[in-house]
Amino acid sequence: MLATVNAATLHGVCGHPVRVEVHVANGLPAFTVVGLPDASCREARDRVRAALVSSGLSWPARRITVNLAPTGIPKAGSVLDLAMAVGLLVACEEIESESILDLAFLGELGLDGSIRPIPGVLPLVDAVEASGVVVAPGNQPEAALVTTQRVLGVGDLRTLVRALRHEAPWPTSVEAPVRAEPVEGPDLSDVRGQRVARFALEVAAAGAHHILLVGPPGSGKSMLARRLPGILPDLDPVDALEATRIRSAAGEDLPPGALDLRPPWRAPHHGSSAAALVGGGSRTMRPGEVSLAHGGVLFLDELGEFAPTVLDMLRQPLEDGTVRVSRAGGSAEYPARVLLVAAMNPCPCGGSAAPGGCRCLAVVRARYVRRVSGPLLDRFDLRVGVHRPDPSDLLSGGAGESTSEVASRIRQARQRATDRGVRANSELSSRALEAAAPLQPAAVRRLEAELHAGRLSARGLQRVRSVALTMSDLSGRDVPLGSDLVDTALGLRIDPFRSEGFDVR
Numbered sequence: 001m002l003a004t005v006n007a008a009t010l011h012g013v014c015g016h017p018v019r020v021e022v023h024v025a026n027g028l029p030a031f032t033v034v035g036l037p038d039a040s041c042r043e044a045r046d047r048v049r050a051a052l053v054s055s056g057l058s059w060p061a062r063r064i065t066v067n068l069a070p071t072g073i074p075k076a077g078s079v080l081d082l083a084m085a086v087g088l089l090v091a092c093e094e095i096e097s098e099s100i101l102d103l104a105f106l107g108e109l110g111l112d113g114s115i116r117p118i119p120g121v122l123p124l125v126d127a128v129e130a131s132g133v134v135v136a137p138g139n140q141p142e143a144a145l146v147t148t149q150r151v152l153g154v155g156d157l158r159t160l161v162r163a164l165r166h167e168a169p170w171p172t173s174v175e176a177p178v179r180a181e182p183v184e185g186p187d188l189s190d191v192r193g194q195r196v197a198r199f200a201l202e203v204a205a206a207g208a209h210h211i212l213l214v215g216p217p218g219s220g221k222s223m224l225a226r227r228l229p230g231i232l233p234d235l236d237p238v239d240a241l242e243a244t245r246i247r248s249a250a251g252e253d254l255p256p257g258a259l260d261l262r263p264p265w266r267a268p269h270h271g272s273s274a275a276a277l278v279g280g281g282s283r284t285m286r287p288g289e290v291s292l293a294h295g296g297v298l299f300l301d302e303l304g305e306f307a308p309t310v311l312d313m314l315r316q317p318l319e320d321g322t323v324r325v326s327r328a329g330g331s332a333e334y335p336a337r338v339l340l341v342a343a344m345n346p347c348p349c350g351g352s353a354a355p356g357g358c359r360c361l362a363v364v365r366a367r368y369v370r371r372v373s374g375p376l377l378d379r380f381d382l383r384v385g386v387h388r389p390d391p392s393d394l395l396s397g398g399a400g401e402s403t404s405e406v407a408s409r410i411r412q413a414r415q416r417a418t419d420r421g422v423r424a425n426s427e428l429s430s431r432a433l434e435a436a437a438p439l440q441p442a443a444v445r446r447l448e449a450e451l452h453a454g455r456l457s458a459r460g461l462q463r464v465r466s467v468a469l470t471m472s473d474l475s476g477r478d479v480p481l482g483s484d485l486v487d488t489a490l491g492l493r494i495d496p497f498r499s500e501g502f503d504v505r
Helices: 044-054 081-091 121-127 137-143 157-164 195-207 221-226 237-249 274-278 308-312 315-320 362-369 374-378 391-395 403-419 430-436 441-452 458-475 483-491
Strands: 002-011 014-025 030-034 063-069 103-105 132-135 150-153 211-214 297-301 322-327 330-335 339-344 382-385
Touching (some): 002 081, 014 081, 081 157, 121 132, 121 237, 132 137, 195 382, 195 403, 430 458
Parallel strands (some): 030 063, 132 150, 297 339
16 A cells, blocks of 8 residues: 655755655565655654554554655655654555645654654745645744645644544644834944944945954944844845745744844854854754845954854855855755954954054964955955044944934935845946946046056955945935045955054055
8 A cells, every 4th residue: 555645855945845655565564764864764663653652543563665755855854754654544544545635744753642843844835745734833833934835733643633534623724924023123323433334334234245344342343233234124025035944944943923024133153163154064954154144144253263264165155145065965055145244353462553552463463364364355345444432422422323314224225226126236247337337537547546556356346336336325326436436435445454553464
């Protein structure tokens, strides 16, 4: 006897449909799982048997073969437990095959017959080839975010069997609200002084330009960075669903039954490994911090303390917006379109270039600064030196512009980018940037001088032009771009270490 059950498996951040084929035949009692299962997937034979017996259902003393098709895709974890159990019951004629024709089953089985939540249920539900899907009650709100399927939450195997036999009604499905309740973050008006750094932060948010803040401890670098998500516009529903899918695949807790439209914020520790930051893993590949920040902000505090080899792995994701991880057992691709914000001290002791301000030897300062490679530094569109604020600004200065005021200007600038067919100006291709940001003759001569002097690379030229276009959008000006905007964009792309007086490059 043969039964086929719809299910799905997770690979990277994407779900793949799986057909669980269960064959029961005469022969020595055995339970074999084929189709590239990993160790935890093969262990399902013990969980399924205990769950059936605990639920008062019979276990056949026959030869059971489970095939997970297609066989070329690795299957990992316990997500297929429930599908195997249902397939076995159908093959043994405990359940009619017609009752599962348009249903998929996703869940881990407990030894007592309970159906437990699984990680990554959102991309899994999105991948199943059925109009209805059965999951654990704990996964039901998250699964309901995918509105193309009817989501049924069932707590245990006994209740599921009664529903499939039409002996009891199905539990009611849930509807996911459009978005979660907004959480108030820190306000930009708390920052006193720092006029240049505040302006650079606004430009970074408006054009999605990567920004590096360099300054001594206590100058406000982290304070500025933590206020960046508040001035970013909300994600559209498509991007929000993609960001939620990545968090689901990583097994993170999500807001109950809600699609969060606010851009994500990730701030990994400087001791993070390459796999933690970029993604991957030796056995089960999972998204890293740069993918978990997709659509939002990745904040790297104490940039100079990260391992140089780990930092250099960010170069390709920052350029392409995706992470491609290859292992002997397969490969995966993760979305990684982020706004990178980094902060670091000018030297290990955190002092300044003023006499007596820095206690580091020149060779120590040079080694510290060179932990950030030139190619990575070139990917920061904005590089700003942050100095300690003036005492008068701290003690008697008034509050600056609030987050809501700055966010309003950024939304208008983003709308102009949307009219060009991109989310932000940093996504414009070279050809599109040529058409969207023509230069006045004086601006062309200024950029030519920087290129001839070797202070600007070809990539840097495009980034300067894109930043100048963003500043034009913020001020409501029209093209062509003048030399004043180009000069300001170049001024926000200085080598912050030389601006502190440490000429170590």
